Amino acid sequence: MSIVPATAATIADAAALLSAGKLVAFPTETVYGLGGDAADDNAVAAIFAAKGRPTFNPLIVHGPGLSSFETSVVIDDRARLLASLFWPGPLTMVLPRHAKSTVSLLASAGLDSIAVRVPSHPVALALLRATSVLVAGPSANPSGRISPTTAQHVADGLADRVAMILDGGPCAVGVESTVIDLCGRRPTLLRPGGITLEALRDALGSVDIAGPVQPDGPRSPGMLSSHYAPALPVRLNARDAKPGEALLAFGPHDGAALNLSPSADLAEAAANLFAMLRALDDARYQAIAVAPIPESGLGLAINDRLRRAAAPRPSGKTLLP
Ligand code: TXA
Ligand code: MG
Numbered sequence: 001m002s003i004v005p006a007t008a009a010t011i012a013d014a015a016a017l018l019s020a021g022k023l024v025a026f027p028t029e030t031v032y033g034l035g036g037d038a039a040d041d042n043a044v045a046a047i048f049a050a051k052g053r054p055t056f057n058p059l060i061v062h063g064p065g066l067s068s069f070e071t072s073v074v075i076d077d078r079a080r081l082l083a084s085l086f087w088p089g090p091l092t093m094v095l096p097r098h099a100k101s102t103v104s105l106l107a108s109a110g111l112d113s114i115a116v117r118v119p120s121h122p123v124a125l126a127l128l129r130a131t132s133v134l135v136a137g138p139s140a141n142p143s144g145r146i147s148p149t150t151a152q153h154v155a156d157g158l159a160d161r162v163a164m165i166l167d168g169g170p171c172a173v174g175v176e177s178t179v180i181d182l183c184g185r186r187p188t189l190l191r192p193g194g195i196t197l198e199a200l201r202d203a204l205g206s207v208d209i210a211g212p213v214q215p216d217g218p219r220s221p222g223m224l225s226s227h228y229a230p231a232l233p234v235r236l237n238a239r240d241a242k243p244g245e246a247l248l249a250f251g252p253h254d255g256a257a258l259n260l261s262p263s264a265d266l267a268e269a270a271a272n273l274f275a276m277l278r279a280l281d282d283a284r285y286q287a288i289a290v291a292p293i294p295e296s297g298l299g300l301a302i303n304d305r306l307r308r309a310a311a312p313r314p315s316g317k318t319l320l321p
Helices: 008-019 041-051 077-086 122-130 151-161 197-204 266-280 299-310
Strands: 003-005 024-026 033-037 060-062 091-096 113-117 164-167 178-181 188-191 245-249 287-290
Touching: 003 008, 003 151, 008 024, 008 033, 008 122, 008 164, 024 122, 024 151, 033 041, 041 151, 077 091, 077 197, 151 164, 151 266, 178 197, 245 266, 266 299
Parallel strands: 003 164, 024 164, 060 113, 091 178, 245 287
Antiparallel strands: 024 033, 091 113, 178 188
C-alpha cells in the first residue's frame, strides 16, 4: 500500500493498474472508493475480499459520463433527466441491466439491475477518463465500518489490500451518494445521500421511499441495519454528554468534544460526520453521544448513517479492527 498525491502521472499509473486488474483507492466528492475493473470477475472478487463484504451486496459502477453506460444499463427519460441535472455528482441510479452489459454479475450480486454513477471529484473524473474500463467502487472501508473521507482513513482500514491509494484531499460532501431505483414505474429512494430527496422530488414529481429493512431480504442489499459503525456504542438525540461519553454536537454548544457544525449548517455537518466519528472512537471515552440533527435536506443522509452507527451490532462479530 502506498498513499500517493494525485497528479497527472499518478492518475495514469492508477488507470494502468485498473486495466491490469488491480485495486486502486480513489477520492470522490462523497467518500473514497475502492476501485476495480467492473467487467473483471477477479478484480470484483478482490474488492469483496478486501472489504470483507458479503457478496449479496452489489457495487456501484462508476464511469466518466452517461454515455459510458450506454451498453451497460437501459437508460430511460427519467435517468437522462437526472443525469443532466445531477451528474457529475453524488447520485447513483439503479437501472435495468442491458443485454450487452459486460459488467461482472458478481458486481451486481446477480441482480437484473446495475447501480451507476458519475462522480464529480476532478481526480475521480480524470481517472475514469484515463482508463478504458468501468470502475466498480464501493466505499474504501472494511464492510460495516465508517466510510473513509481521507486517504489516511483508507490506509488505516485497508492497509496492504490495495495497490495504490490516490490522495485527492478530504471529501467535500462527506456522505455517500443518494441511491435511487428507476427500474420500476415509481422512482424509489434506496439510500439518502448527497443529493437531497427534495431535489429529486423537484425533478421527478414524486419519489417513493423504500420501506424498512427486512432482515431476510433488504430491497437494496446495502440497507443492512448495522453499518458505518464505530467500535464504541453510539447514543442519538443527545442534548448533553453523560459521564464517560463524548458529545458530538450540532449547533452552538459549550460542552462538546467535537462539533459537526457550530453554525448548524447541514452541508458542513455531512462533510465532518465520518472523520469526527472516527476521531471520537477511542479509549478516552465509553460511548459517543450525538446531538439531534434536523430530518430535512442532507439531514436525511446524516440521520440514516447515524441510526446505523447506533444500531445493534451483529452478535458474535467484534467491531474492533
Ligand atoms: O458515494 C458513493 O456512492 C460511494 C463512492 C465511492 O462512489 N460508493 C458507495 O458504495 O457508497 P457502497 O458499495 O458502499 O454502496 C453502494 C450501495 C449499497 O447500498 C448497495 O446495496 C446499493 O448501492 N446498490 C448497488 N447496486 C445495487 C442494485 N443493483 N440494486 C439496489 N441497490 C444497489
Ligand atoms: Mg459503503
